[in-house]
Amino acid sequence: MYRYLELRLVEHLREFLQRTYGLEAVNIVVEQPPKIEFGEYALPLAFELARKLRKAPRKIAEEIVAGIGAIPGFAKFEVAGAGYINVRVNRAALAAEVAVDRRPPDDIPAGKVLVEHSSINPNKAAHIGHLRNAILGDTFVRLLRFAGREVDVQNYIDNTGVQVADVVVGFMHIEKKSRAEIEALAAGPRFDYVCWDVYARVSHWYDEDKVHLQTRAATLHAIEEGNNETAAIADLISVAVLRRHLETMERLDIEYDFLPRESEILHLHFWDAAFTKLKDAGVLTFEDSGKNKGCWVMRRAGTAAKPSTAEGTESTEEEEKLSEEDQKVIVRSNGTVGYVGKDIAYHMWKFGLLGRDFGYRKFFRYPNDHECWISTTHGEKDHPHFGDVAEIYNVIDARQSEAQNTVIEALRALGHGEAADRYTHFSYEMVALTPRCAAELGYTLSEEDKARSWIEVSGRKGFGVKADDLLDALIAAARGEVDGRHPELREEERAGIATQVAIGALRYFMLKFTKPSVIAFDFKDALSFEGDTGPYAQYAVVRASNIFRKGGFDPAVFCADADGGAGSASGSAARISAEAFAAYLTGESSDDIWELWLAAAKTSYIVAQCIATTEPAYLAKHAFQLAQLFNAFYHRFPILSETDEGRKKFLLTTAAVVRRELIRALATMGISVPPVM
RNA sequence: GGGCCCGUAGCUCAAGCGGAUAGAGCAUCGGAUUUCUAAUCCGAGGGUUGGGGGUUCGAUUCCCUCCGGGCCCA
Numbered sequence: 001m002y003r004y005l006e007l008r009l010v011e012h013l014r015e016f017l018q019r020t021y022g023l024e025a026v027n028i029v030v031e032q033p034p035k036i037e038f039g040e041y042a043l044p045l046a047f048e049l050a051r052k053l054r055k056a057p058r059k060i061a062e063e064i065v066a067g068i069g070a071i072p073g074f075a076k077f078e079v080a081g082a083g084y085i086n087v088r089v090n091r092a093a094l095a096a097e098v099a100v101d102r103r104p105p106d107d108i109p110a111g112k113v114l115v116e117h118s119s120i121n122p123n124k125a126a127h128i129g130h131l132r133n134a135i136l137g138d139t140f141v142r143l144l145r146f147a148g149r150e151v152d153v154q155n156y157i158d159n160t161g162v163q164v165a166d167v168v169v170g171f172m173h174i175e176k177k178s179r180a181e182i183e184a185l186a187a188g189p190r191f192d193y194v195c196w197d198v199y200a201r202v203s204h205w206y207d208e209d210k211v212h213l214q215t216r217a218a219t220l221h222a223i224e225e226g227n228n229e230t231a232a233i234a235d236l237i238s239v240a241v242l243r244r245h246l247e248t249m250e251r252l253d254i255e256y257d258f259l260p261r262e263s264e265i266l267h268l269h270f271w272d273a274a275f276t277k278l279k280d281a282g283v284l285t286f287e288d289s290g291k292n293k294g295c296w297v298m299r300r301a302g303t304a305a306k307p308s309t310a311e312g313t314e315s316t317e318e319e320e321k322l323s324e325e326d327q328k329v330i331v332r333s334n335g336t337v338g339y340v341g342k343d344i345a346y347h348m349w350k351f352g353l354l355g356r357d358f359g360y361r362k363f364f365r366y367p368n369d370h371e372c373w374i375s376t377t378h379g380e381k382d383h384p385h386f387g388d389v390a391e392i393y394n395v396i397d398a399r400q401s402e403a404q405n406t407v408i409e410a411l412r413a414l415g416h417g418e419a420a421d422r423y424t425h426f427s428y429e430m431v432a433l434t435p436r437c438a439a440e441l442g443y444t445l446s447e448e449d450k451a452r453s454w455i456e457v458s459g460r461k462g463f464g465v466k467a468d469d470l471l472d473a474l475i476a477a478a479r480g481e482v483d484g485r486h487p488e489l490r491e492e493e494r495a496g497i498a499t500q501v502a503i504g505a506l507r508y509f510m511l512k513f514t515k516p517s518v519i520a521f522d523f524k525d526a527l528s529f530e531g532d533t534g535p536y537a538q539y540a541v542v543r544a545s546n547i548f549r550k551g552g553f554d555p556a557v558f559c560a561d562a563d564g565g566a567g568s569a570s571g572s573a574a575r576i577s578a579e580a581f582a583a584y585l586t587g588e589s590s591d592d593i594w595e596l597w598l599a600a601a602k603t604s605y606i607v608a609q610c611i612a613t614t615e616p617a618y619l620a621k622h623a624f625q626l627a628q629l630f631n632a633f634y635h636r637f638p639i640l641s642e643t644d645e646g647r648k649k650f651l652l653t654t655a656a657v658v659r660r661e662l663i664r665a666l667a668t669m670g671i672s673v674p675p676v677m
Numbered sequence: 678g679g680g681c682c683c684g685u686a687g688c689u690c691a692a693g694c695g696g697a698u699a700g701a702g703c704a705u706c707g708g709a710u711u712u713c714u715a716a717u718c719c720g721a722g723g724g725u726u727g728g729g730g731g732u733u734c735g736a737u738u739c740c741c742u743c744c745g746g747g748c749c750c751a
Contacts, residue, residue, distance in 0.1 A: 027694075034697060044696055047734065057734075081697060082734080326679095328750095401681065402749055429682075430748085434689095453746080481716070501716085512702095513690070516682060518747075525689065525703080529716050532690085532702040539716050547713045609693075621691070624701085635709090635718045655713090677716065 001097050002040075002598070003605035004104045005073050005089060006030050009041060012071045013064075020067055021053060036595045037588065039078075039086040046083035057083030091594055092582035098601045099575060099657055101560035106608075108148040111390025114350055115141050117426075118249065118256070119156040119396070121163040122238035124199045124459055125192035126248050126467040128521055129397075129431045135510040135670070136428055137395035138254040139616045142668045146607050152386060156346070157261040159238040161339075163199075163459075165220040168234045170198035173215055174205055179233055186240035192248075193466070195241055200462025224266065235263075246364050246372065248467050252503055253670050256372050258386045264358050264375040265342050273356050274345035275331070283413040284330055294333030298410060299326060328406050340403050344410045351411070351419040352388030360386070391422040393614070398427045398516075426614050428515035432456050433465070434522045441465070454520040465521065474502035477527050478535075486676060497674040501535050504671045508534030511620040511669055532624055534671055537662060540627035541673040543634055544659035547652070551640050558649070558656035576649055584650045592636070593654060596629045600661040607668065616669070623665040630658045 010028050017023040026048070033042040046061035053060060061079040068077055076088040117137020120130045137153075144151045158164070171177045175198060177185070185194055206212050222230035242259070249255075265271065275296075278284040284296045330341045348354040359379025364372040373383060396404060404425040412420040432454035435445055443463055449455055457464035479498035486494060509526050513519050529535035548555050555561070558575070585594050599622075606622040609615075639655065642648040663673060 029694065029696085031693075031696070038697085042697080044735095047696080050734075084697070397748095398682065399748055427682095432747095456747090478716095485716085517690075518683075520689075522689085528703075530703085531716095533716085535716055536702095543713070543717080550713055613693085617691090618693090621701090628701090631717060632719090634713075638712060640713050 002601040016068055036591045039088040041087040043085040061085050091585040092578045095581045095597050096578045099559045103604055113144055113149050113151045114389040114392045116154045117395035120245050122159055122241040123163040123167040124196040126245050127464040131467050132431050132510045133395055134249055134254050135507050139669050143607055143610050146668050153257045155256045155259050157259050160223050160262045164234050164238050166202045167195050167199050169215055169219050170202040192241050192244035203460045255366050259374040261375045267377050270345040271337050273354050274348055281414050295329045296331035297327040297329050340406050343407050347407050349387050350392050393424045393426045395426040398429050429518045431519045431521050434520045437522045474505055478502045500672055500674045504534030504538045507670050511616050514617045537623045537627040538673050539677050540630045541662050542677040544655045547639055547655055555656040558653040596633055599626050600657050603661050626662050
């Protein structure tokens with residue numbers, strides 16, 4: 001509702017400025033006042049117009065306030081400071097709409113959205129860096145679905161790259177394992193952990209003797225070739241590790257719809273199709289001289305054309321060199337295509353521009369019967385339609401932005417500007433470890449390392465925090481708390497609560513930082529359940545629920561529930577009137593409670609903001625603020641002992657509304673709330 | 678060499694398209710509950726927003742420059 005009122009306000013202001021001053025196209029900035037006493041919206045508009053109208057800001061503000069007239073939903077406009085216009089809404093009217101959960105329909109853009117996230121190399125256990133990716137991606141999927149979008153979730157699997165090849169080398173040439181032995185290991189528990197250690201050993205083995213790198217090259221070649229023992233082992237390993245990744249993510253309520261694999265990009269000749277189109281469009285050019293001789297290259301946008309000799313200007317040697325540096329080699333002189341080339345083909349497929357499709361087969365079934373499909377060369381006849389979407393978001397860390405930009409430029413150069421515009425690299429920074437955390441893991445630090453604010457994890461060295469280990473540690477810590485608080489509960493129940501709390505803590509932790517911030521991981525912060533954490537927000541909901549449970553009330557009686565239903569018929573009758581809202585929400589003495597209502601009205605506003613800026617951290621902040629305001633409210637107003645029945649009903653309604661919005665915000669972050677805490 | 682990101686309280690982080698007295702959590706210190714039981718609340722101290730310049734009525738935010746750190750490409 002808050003967002004809807006803002007739109008209405010801007011619309012009226014625009015009309016007013018046009019009518020009164022003949023001004024068109026004024027950028028109307030709407031802010032949120034620093035304090036609740038100032039109202040619900042603040043307009044620095046008069047400052048903006050001061051020069052244009054050659055008047056003092058204060059004077060303009062006064063004119064606007066005097067002339068704006070009545071706008072439905074708004075109560076008052078007033079001038080503040082040097083020329084701010086503070087706007088007050090009709091509190092009772094807004095509260096009544098929030099109580100019935102009225103959310104004006106949005107214009108939902110047509111077409112499906114594709115979100116690609118996780119994309120973990122299937123050669124070792126997932127670590128905390130992968131968790132950040134998956135949690136950001138999954139939360140963004142939930143945000144989009146909250147906003148009414150249809151979303152496909154894809155997890156790209158690079159099953160033919162060097163990382164898989166390295167583990168194959170480890171098993172075959174260092175561990176000397178047979179295919180049967182590897183199969184046995186893969187059937188055992190946490191095979192991804194086994195691979196984690198093997199992978200670290202391989203790095204050492206390469207360092208021991210450079211000759212060993214030839215084994216790697218041969219292995220990689222065999223895997224790409226297919227139809228041989230090495231390729232079969234690679235497939236066996238990558239599929240087993242992939243299953244482990246899906247299980248790990250399932251623990252966090254993260255699910256996928258489709259797993260496209262690099263092996264199919266190769267074997268179904270996606271690249272060949274893309275290559276033809278890229279050559280035909282002149283996007284790729286063959287270099288017959290220079291340092292990229294024999295390569296097919298793409299020029300960076302803006303440097304597409306060399307200085308034309310037709311204009312009589314000879315390009316100097318330096319310019320020649322510069323333009324060479326701007327070239328992206330897509331196909332190497334030995335004829336092999338690099339990672340970016342395959343990515344271009346894959347992204348043409350995503351937008352339905354390639355003219356080819358994967359084969360599909362069912363791969364993983366979630367407990368809720370949701371099927372996750374995987375790519376294959378010869379698939380099942382009946383399968384869902386993937387790809388050919390209107391919009392894509394790739395959740396990939398900031399180190400890949402160069403490659404991502406190259407793919408976008410390729411699409412644009414092919415004449416698919418529309419697609420390029422709807423291609424978003426959802427970029428975020430890595431998760432590193434604090435020096436203290438690294439030391440805890442048994443890593444010996446140099447003096448230089450100790451002075452750093454963070455140390456990068458390294459899969460190659462086997463140095464990092466595994467996702468399942470972190471989750472286990474969180475569950476153990478939460479379990480300790482739950483056991484102490486609720487010894488009366490059954491074992492199963494306590495385990496369930498501990499798991500919910502652990503997931504809440506982990507997901508919130510990964511979302512509270514804004515994307516460009518490197519997370520310096522520390523067990524102390526991650527295992528905290530107090531303050532700015534997931535459990536703090538979960539606990540606020542539990543407290544709200546306790547009020548209703550102890551009082552023998554159903555929250556749905558006081559406000560529409562989160563499923564969008566209008567509540568029961570008896571509920572509607574029990575709702576309080578706009579007049580009653582006015583009585584309890586008017587005047588400065590009610591500012592504190594009103595602040596809570598206003599925050600509750602903002603959830604869809606925040607969701608829209610998260611999507612527009614691809615920044616889920618705002619939602620975490622919103623949930624925390626709601627919880628914080630609620631806890632203060634909880635402490636200040638003992639509801640069940642309230643003797644004034646009308647006031648009690650109002651307080652219960654307040655608790656019910658905040659509870660609903662908090663549950664909703666947490667659910668959008670993939671966090672559920674335990675029955676008790 | 679080219680490009681991108683970061684630098685805010687002791688620590689970890691916020692701050693909407695440039696807006697009002699730069700906010701939280703943790704830590705420290707001091708308080709609160711015979712109550713919907715504290716994974717909570719209230720209060721205190723803590724800041725030259727890395728330095729310097731510029732644009733602006735107004736800069737943590739935009740531009741330039743320097744310092745420090747990270748990443749990518751070459």
